[in-house]
Every structure is written in C-alpha cells, then in structure tokens.
Amino acid sequence: MRLIEQQWGEVMVIRPEGPLTGDETQRFTERFVLVADGCRGRCVVDASAVPFVDSKGLEALVRANTHMTPTGRPLKLCGINDTIRQVLELTELEAQFEYFDDVSKAVRSFL
Numbered sequence: 001m002r003l004i005e006q007q008w009g010e011v012m013v014i015r016p017e018g019p020l021t022g023d024e025t026q027r028f029t030e031r032f033v034l035v036a037d038g039c040r041g042r043c044v045v046d047a048s049a050v051p052f053v054d055s056k057g058l059e060a061l062v063r064a065n066t067h068m069t070p071t072g073r074p075l076k077l078c079g080i081n082d083t084i085r086q087v088l089e090l091t092e093l094e095a096q097f098e099y100f101d102d103v104s105k106a107v108r109s110f111l
Helices: 024-037 055-071 082-090 103-108
Strands: 002-008 011-017 043-046 076-078 098-100
Touching: 002 024, 011 024, 011 103, 024 043, 024 055, 043 055, 043 103, 076 103, 098 103
Parallel strands: 011 043, 043 076, 076 098
Antiparallel strands: 002 011
C-alpha cells in the first residue's frame, strides 16, 4: 500500500492506495499519527483508492479517530466505497466518523 500525503491549505489529506489490511495497517497508523500531530486536527483520510478493509483496517481507522479525540474533531473520511461503508455499518462504527463524497467537500468542512 502506498500512502500519499497532500496539503490543502491548513488541512492534510492522507490517501492510502490499496487494501487497508494486515501488516499495512501499522504503517498507516504510524504515518497518520505523525501527520495528524502536525496539522492541529485538520486531517482527512481519502479512501477513494482503498478497495476494502479487514478487521485490522477497521482497527486502524478507529485508532486514527481516537488519536483525533483531543482535537475535538472526528476523523473525516471521504471517497469510501459501498463495501467499506457496509462494513462500518455492520460493525456499528459508522457513527464515529464524518463522511464526505470527495476531498474538496471534506476540506471545506473545516471552514
């Protein structure tokens, strides 16, 4: 999995490319923490290039969201596909995140 980071003004966008599964989740979590610490809670995960997540991927998203708790902002996800949304709904985790159709809407939500 590749992790692409892009600065949108004061907002950092992290875009994983590939499945968020297995051993890749630790790398995602470690990188997310570093990026989130530097953007004062203005962080978006663009999941448009993530075809699916497994249980470790769900844990990574929950850990990322938990890391955002002190900022008072939930983790913002954009571009998630129907499969990932259904997994979040089935596991009753969907309420923990804010969802947006695309990166620009997610970034504008910080205004």
